[in-house]
Amino acid sequence: DSGVTQTPKHLITATGQRVTLRCSPRSGDLSVYWYQQSLDQGLQFLIQYYNGEERAKGNILERFSAQQFPDLHSELNLSSLELGDSALYFCASSEGGGLDYGYTFGSGTRLTVV
């Protein structure tokens, strides 16, 4: 157990639908990062939150959004889903300040859009 909890582990939904992925960071970590991993694209950075505020944005589609709540857990919302959104979605957390000895990843949510 890495200390980063992602739910659900698996999700199957239809095109056009909306889903929410949840991430609880490791205790004490202030930063949360979301990544998407598909077979042809590798690990793609989507977005980062630090202590409730958006810190950095990567290749995140406009149909996707995220937020980090006061208790530091984060949610990634995916809407108007397309077949190409099928992927593994990972959340990672880090302390967020000073020297970090690596980021801790969760076990991921496998999203299948049918």
Place this chain on the structure above:
Amino acid sequence: LAKTTQPISMDSYEGQEVNITCSHNNIATNDYITWYQQFPSQGPRFIIQGYKTKVTNEVASLFIPADRKSSTLSLPRVSLSDTAVYYCLVAISGNTPLVFGKGTRLSVIA
């Protein structure tokens, strides 16, 4: 962000030492070198991080020459369970998003 180049794949027999070299010619003064390991359908796992010279932990060693334009991850006496993708990343440590490349797919053969 400094671009990294590493071999797409490597094969090794069990019990051998494996060295994976990563080049990062444009590394900046504040950048650290970090390696991650990823098994299929699992999140990447931090292996080791260094700034210069040599770093060793219970899993691996990281060799960084003086010019820091490359680094070598050394895995001693690999086993079948070391079969995974290994990513080399270069970034300013602390609160910055990691950008992953394609990584090196290591296959350990019995």
